Amino acid sequence: MYLLSSQAANSMFPPVEQATPEGLLAIGGDLSSERLLDAYRRGIFPWYSAGQPILWWSPDPRAILYLDQFRVSRSLRKRLRKKTFSLSFDRCFRKVVESCAAPRKKDPVGGTWITREMISAYDHLHAMGYAHSVECWHDNRLVGGLYGLAIGRGFFGESMFTVMTDASKVALAGLVGCLSRWGFSFIDCQLSSPHILSLGAIEIPRAEFLRELAVALNAPEQLGDWNRILLE
16 A cells, blocks of 8 residues: 655655555545645545544546536425525535534434544635535524535535535535536546435546546636625
């Protein structure tokens, strides 16, 4: 297994083809903004639990949601028509990340992979204009949302949460709408799950994902506060 130096932020990742069958590529390093951005641009992301060293992954196949294939169920369509929720972007990024990190009722240890170190690292990327959140509100209360990174015209989804039925799905629908208007084509979902597959995500070979990623990275970046950009 490839070991990254924690002393050199610019130490190179190995070729993704060297990942294990499960997708594990490297261990160690740090969560500096420089290293994180380099990783995402190479189709690599960190995923580890508290007490573990930083683990870097590049799975094959890759789960991806093409924006034009986002599946809106009948119940979600009804919810959107009723306008039960209101949405905002980048209004309370850290609160969304911390909500994603909170244990889930069905899984007492759920969310523990979003460590304090991870929260701080992505908060810094948010300040740089790369990391973004979508917030879903009901009666002025945050009831759902998601966060991820936008690099070039690629969006890399990290996590989502909900405390009311369909709140996270409404946040995702809002994100899909904005990304579509801005010329994005996909949301990287990283690893497959029944939930994201039900929303229209599919699995594609890693090599195909990397080709599409290269195209997305060659496009202009949508940096900055998305709430301000949407109001302009």
